[in-house]
Amino acid sequence: MTGTVGIGMIGARFMGKAHTNAWRQASIFFDPPLKARLRVVCARSPRVHEFARRWGWEKSTTDWREVIEDPEVHIVDICSPNNTHHDIAIAALEAGKAVCCEKPLAMNSEEARRMVEAARRSGKLHTVWFNYRRVPAIALARQLIEEGRIGRVYHFRALYLQDWTMDPAVPLVWRMDKQVAGSGVTGDLHSHIVDLSNYLAGEIESVAGVSRIFVSERERPEGGRARVEIEDASVFLCQYANGAIGHFEATRFANGRKNGNIFEINGEYGSLYFNLEDMSRLWYFDSREPKHIQGWKRISVWEEVHPYMNRWWVPGCAIGYEHTFANQAADVLFALAEGKPVPPTFEDGLKCQLVLDAVLEACQTGQWVKVKKAE
Ligand SMILES: NC(=O)c1ccc[n+]([C@@H]2O[C@H](COP(=O)([O-])OP(=O)(O)OC[C@H]3O[C@@H](n4cnc5c(N)ncnc54)[C@H](O)[C@@H]3O)[C@@H](O)[C@H]2O)c1
Incomplete structure (x- = not known):
């Protein structure tokens, strides 16, 4: 595959900045066959619209479901607090998106296990941002x-x-x-x-x-x-x-x-x-x-x-x-x-x-x- 992949990122503060920067830098410095397109960013507060303008996102929303429903989003990047990871990741995988999820993968291992099952069912790429690797x-x-x-x-x-x-x-x-x-x-x-x-x-x-x-x-x-x-x-x-x-x-x-x-x-x-x-x-x-x-x-x-x-x-x-x-x-x-x-995949997260x-x-x-x- 070559071309661009639409990123839909949920969370727009500490990790939101780190990830926006990462997608940009990766596309330029590594010149991968697929380049990241900063399609849509989501956060709870309307301040997300200003974040999108400043950090170069095409669209912004305060409803994460809109990110998942966007047909031009291929990777859902989760950088919202831990209690949101499970629902967002499973919904994204069920919608056929790849998922990059911040750590810890979940609130507990029961949640993590369900996320692994959803990832396996979907056949889509899944990874956890244990960035220190x-x-x-x-x-x-x-x-x-x-x-x-x-x-x-x-x-x-x-x-x-x-x-x-x-x-x-x-x-x-x-x-x-x-x-x-x-x-x-x-x-x-x-x-x-x-x-x-x-x-x-x-x-x-x-x-x-x-x-x-x-x-x-x-x-x-x-x-x-x-x-x-x-x-x-x-x-x-x-x-x-x-x-x-x-x-x-x-x-x-x-x-x-x-x-x-x-x-x-x-x-x-x-x-x-x-x-x-x-x-x-x-x-x-x-x-x-x-x-x-x-x-x-x-x-x-x-x-x-x-x-x-x-x-x-x-x-x-x-x-x-x-x-x-x-x-x-x-x-x-x-x-x-x-x-x-x-790696680390959702299995590693579990x-x-x-x-x-x-x-x-x-x-x-x-x-x-x-x-x-x-x-
Ligand atoms: N890999 C690392 O080293 C590292 C470092 C810091 C944080 N983290 C992880 O990243 C995640 C986010 O941490 P952070 O420090 O960026 O938090 P943060 O408080 O700086 O930002 C959280 C963001 O999530 C948004 N948010 C919260 N609930 C939401 C919802 N229901 N729908 C949409 N957006 C929502 C907030 O509006 C905010 O923009 C956590 O899981 C944390 O453990 C990882």
Whole structure:
């Protein structure tokens, strides 16, 4: 297939900007056979009309059903809050559209399972915006693991650290509203690092954890105080099917940390370390090197040979956060033209959600919980 594909995007704030930029950049920098056409954008507020004008969308609406009914929309791009993903994705798939859905895929694994079933029935492309898989340094980590450079994995440890809700005066916005977000840092932050663990370390079989609500009551944006029902912080241990063990920490109370997404993997022959705050680097330790020159190697992931980097700037001119979305949008445009799937698919979204459900249960019960199987 060549030509253009109409994008219908739902949600027009943080991710709405990131995705609009991504579709544009992907079409230009990657020159895929199918180029994105910014057909229609939807949000709840009439401010969406001004957004459409400024960001170059042909049409705008406040009713997401109009996006799905538009015959010139081929890809429905969901970047609205978590409680909207299920209904919009299923309606879009049933209308024969491809669907790119923000993370977490759903509010819980029951919803995610229905979304997977709808995706399979439709035969259309489906992907989840776990954009960190497309950080070139993380894609390189996966390549090194596949090349056998660290051997069998023993440990995966990951942190996702933020601090934006520490002030009790921060209102109870949708991310802290259980009815809209489903959970707190579990769906929001653990979802990313659990997906990275699925991508890099293997299948998690069981989990045990603790979580905390540090500020128990907040002001609603529309006025009035409400009890906070979602967790501000969560820490869990896990056991992998391949025998590895791991631990994960996600919090919005890590004073001074804005978007600290960090992992380390220790394997039989070596280790890998990544920190999003220095996202062009991948650290690699190779214990098979002669002892006298052993040490952590800081790889600057900006050479043409590195994942995605031949599409961007010359070595040394680093890329950033926005490019992870552009890299994924490009993969979608190529895959659609070639009739191929784009990981992470809805199946991957469900696998992640099953771990998140187990983490929530483990934190609530204080017990080890087995992760249910996707099939
Ligand atoms: N991949 C990432 O790194 C990443 C980062 C941030 C957010 N997210 C995810 O993206 C999604 C959106 O988050 P955000 O930060 O952009 O939120 P946001 O609050 O900035 O924007 C939400 C948008 O959705 C619109 N919206 C809400 N309900 C709607 C409805 N019923 N119909 C149509 N539009 C509706 C709002 O009008 C708004 O434009 C969430 O699922 C979130 O978890 C992912």
